[in-house]
Amino acid sequence: MSDAFRRFAVNRIAMIGLAVIILIVGAAVLAPVLAPFDPNEQFFEGLTIEGAPLPPNATYWLGTDQLGRDLLSRLIFGARTSLVVGVLANGAAVLVGTILGVVAGYARGVVGSVIMRFTDLMMAFPALLLAIALAAIFSPSLLIVALVIAMVNWVQIARVVYTETTALAERDYIEACRALGANWPRILFRHIVPHLVPTVLVYATLGIATTVLLEATLSFLGIGVRPPEPSWGNIIYENQTYFATAPWLVFIPGAAILLLALAFNLVGDGLRDALDPARQGR
Template structure:
């Protein structure tokens, strides 16, 4: 009696829930950041020294601290909601800037070849040889801590990854017959790259951008934790972790809750990136 082999499940079976719940969490955080003035119970910078370091659920004067209060009596929930604005603005802006610069330079290097390729890719190698966190810390320390400087520094340190991906993808696409035909018919390099090459490599670049988004959130939190990000009294998850570490033994919620929100957001973004990769991977079609 021969055994009947069970059918092999399709690689994308069972990905529905894993694909959608992380995206829902990211969407909720984005909505919370956009509608923070209406969702936050109080102004994130309003102090109530009588109600400092109150545990979650405590009522002090006119404040109802759903997630507790910090060392200055500020509402932790309100500061977490407003802190999401900083993280998302930095992540979105840095990903857009670094992705645009890196993808453009990578495509130009692969299409032009010659000395252009040599110069661009050697600069990429130099940037990739320096630890990104160390480079970001040094640059922010020189330029000064601010929201704009954090965005520029993160974009400066992360564009080489996009350049590498765009370079390798463009090398294969540039040899396609339709690309050569477009060049022979008189299309300029700009038209060929952005009309014929970019649409064919945008999938791989999008996967990198999705994964980089979570990394940018972590980098921003790390710089703010070190005092090199946005400055007080602006609410930031990293700065909340930095001040809350001094009260872990007596007021665990000050550092634990922002850290939990940070963990959940980065996990959701990374899982969303995996889902995007599975969606665009031709082996799963």
């Protein structure tokens, strides 16, 4: 593991991604301290005489939105929402996908076939359309959005874990464990699951980027996190009518979403290279 850490540490691109993640997470944690204003406070002086949002200025560094609220404050607090949904949803998806993948890969037979056919069925539905349908059925909230995203994102990790578990279960040392009388919990948790940790860790990191983007998409469509609670997706949704006259209201939160997703992808790629020495030099 120390060798993997050293390989990751010398990957400059991955370290840049990690630095961006730390910066955004720090801003989210310290939001009450860093945000210059309450994210939901409306300022009469935050609008022009015509009622349009103010551009960036000395008082409102990133300008104001259509209700006279400080955009910088809403972005900082919105980072909390995007990260919480991303981590919760991806954590639940990884947990469910790993459990189902391991059970199907080790048990095989009828149990494995049923689990994997259900996984294939879920993969047949477009993730975004399925998420929209589920979000429309349930009353949108932070927890519901996270659960909806988890329900459509577990299938990829389940398929990957199933493939690796199937390959590991056929190794000679697993057959030797069975011959020595080891029970299945010992074989799974002592000899199979530890070998899956690098793969699960990489997909967990990459999956956060996907969940952040999906949350932003649902919020932009108006079926994600409900206003006035800020998230980067609903900031764009609320201000899309001012795209032509106040483009910063769309571009800035959009850039934040892109930056966070890119940072997690860079870290995920770095972890994949670090945990798989065979990829070095390719």
